[in-house]
Amino acid sequence: MVTKLKNLIINDSKAKFILLLLLFLLISILFEAVYDLNNNFFYNINYYYKEFTIPYFYFFGTPLHLSKVELEFVCIGVILSSFLLIVLCFILYKKNKQTKVKFLENVISLFSKVKIELTLILILILLILRFHAFTSNKMFYNTNLIIYNFIIISIVYIIYENIKYNNYNLKDMSITYVFFSNLLSVYNRKTINKKLAIVFLISIVMQAIIQNMVLIFFMYIYYAEAIAIVILFTLVNTVFHLYIYNFLSAKFNYINNISKNVKNIENGDLKYKLEVIGNDEISDLSKSINNITDGLENAVDSSIKNERMKTELITNVSHDLKTPLTSILSYVDMLKNNDFDKETVNDYINILDKKSQRLKLLIDDIFEASKLSSGDVEFNITKTDIRELLIQSIVEFEDKIQNSNLDFIIETPEHAVFTMIDGKKTWRVFENLICNILKYSMPNTRVYIDMFIKEENIILTFKNISNDKLNLKPEELVERFRRGDVSRKTDGSGLGLSIAQNIIELENADMEIIIDADLFKVMLTFRRVN
Known part of the structure; x- marks a missing residue:
């Protein structure tokens, strides 16, 4: 029975997925329980609630009224039980690590297409919402905080798996890297990407200054909220600019790549083919250039073939015309210089007639083939x-x-x-x-x-x-x-x-x-x- 249960848990993708979700949930609960024990019992409760019972809605369940001592024992119990369950889930997860979860792989693959800056902004938004829930919640009413913790931990896990999926290559996952590499590169002084990076940097700085002026205006009213909102909007604005820059930079790089590789075609390499990326006007341009090179290559091949055929034509025509002409001239010469009897003369005339007909047929075929090739028929x-x-x-x-x-x-x-x-x-x-x-x-x-x-x-x-x-x-x-x-x-x-x-x-x-x-x-x- 134990072996069957073990095999069911270890080799089942659904079990692995449930273990992972349970692990994230237990970590969220443990974090909130430790926070409550450290901040509420050691500080606030000792001062404010020495003799009173506390309205209690601890994580999940129905509201209760517990004394300080009872609540402290409940909190410690939650910490110990959640910690033990975390250890158990982690051990089972490690044993089940090689099992593939298709849904999880699809999510990680989907996130691999999203730049890391966007996921960081998503985490920042969740942290701001969590902070708002923390300031507005009653003491020990931590359900919303646990949900936020769970979502944040899940996203962090997906980011980590995404980094592994990309072989820890953060360069390809970041739009900021592309921006600063073009901005700081000494080899791109005259390129469009360099100029574009400078324009976008000025735009980002100007908008950051304006947003900080808004912060100064509102900080006396809503200090914490104003700081969080301005930081969020600054990051969103920066990432938005970087995304636009990354998109335009990729297009300019593509154009630059086309410009460089066209020189290979200019130098006579007609077999060279431009890489076709995307489905827009620039990729259509690459396709058109490739079609032009195909046409040029076919024209060159056809020209070479025609030259070869002309050489063969001259050789073959010379051979095919020379053979009957030589025979005709030989027989004519014999008839002129010798006195043959009538029967021999008739035989030679018949041979001359055949050779002449052969020559006429050959000339007619050449003439017909020439007219058909030119379309003049x-x-x-x-x-x-x-x-x-x-x-x-x-x-x-x-x-x-x-x-x-x-x-x-x-x-x-x-x-x-x-x-x-x-x-x-x-x-x-x-x-x-x-x-x-x-x-x-x-x-x-x-x-x-x-x-x-x-x-x-x-x-x-x-x-x-x-x-x-x-x-x-x-x-x-x-x-x-x-x-x-x-x-x-x-x-x-x-x-x-x-x-x-x-x-x-x-x-x-x-x-x-x-x-x-x-x-x-x-x-x-x-x-x-x-």
Whole structure:
């Protein structure tokens, strides 16, 4: 039974909270009882109440009439019993110290946001109210005083726990420290915070002088009350000024921090980000500066990428144009300097025709890609059955598909599917994607072309297994002159995906490339219309 009771008291958060409140109450009672014994029995009662009984309302209970001797014994009994109970509660509290009380932790956390000067003012107000209750109460009628003692002790305990919560760092808990550190700092002579601190100090001193003049005027009438009220108002006024200063100082420090850190951006560190504090115009300024640096960083990255692409463009164009041109020049030179029979001449002419067509196709692709990139292309956007357009595109390549050793699996809705596109341009997209599949797919594998409707969107997917290892990122594949085979063994300009993406974007649709090992997938998303 004792063990269960012990475990109940030690491991229960409610028990710890009740023990703490009881400890504060007993300390309050002990203080008042000791005060009564020391001041009333040793002084006043011995002189005024030698023979009379005293109306008695000692702390709690109903009024009684006790003699001096009886009252003295009661007072001593209260002192001894409260002291013993305090010791007992303290021992139990220490054993229960590790138990967490959520309500108490929330109160301490709440007070951690309040500067220590405000809590000290609260204690001062309670002391003034207690003094007023002390002067107006009858002797031994101490209930109000005990309540004030209890509240003051509770606040002092919370302050102490709050100081522990902040690792005994009083600097962060005090607004006075910030004020005087800015006022006395030799490094802040020209800063706004220094000037602001001086202005606030003058204001505090002037108001203190005025309040002391009021004290001099009223001190002859209500001496004690006037002193207490003036001290209270002086402290409240000072803390009020310090709070305003602390708020403004934090904002000025934030502005100063932005000003200093912007120099990092000025020096070219575009990856530097300003700290965003709060939710006001200054924090919006920090966000805007961060957005500007993001834009500048993207612009610089884009510029570097464009320069790299220009270099690659020149290299790739030179290579792709040089190869057919060299072949054409070689065959022309052979035809000019040699006397071949008619059959050989015809073979060479056929080769020249193929090389010329290859060169023409490459030049046409370069010209088309250039126009699409600049946006200098007219689109005839009309309501189009994209399902029918896809089927026509596949039928157009039927012979090549049958000769490709690829198994095409096509899934589309049974009904017409309409969207707003340029039919000819979108047909070119399908043509480029199907050509890529025929060129770069691993032989004897399946190719999946699917169309389905998802909410208000039409989604087309083209999936195939690549014959070559895909070591490129999806975004790199849509760069100009990029090919799926790095060795460039296949015919093609490397512009197909780039042209397709530009067309899709200009039609306000989306194109996404997904690479999963050797699986290559292109997903087109169009807006459905009725």
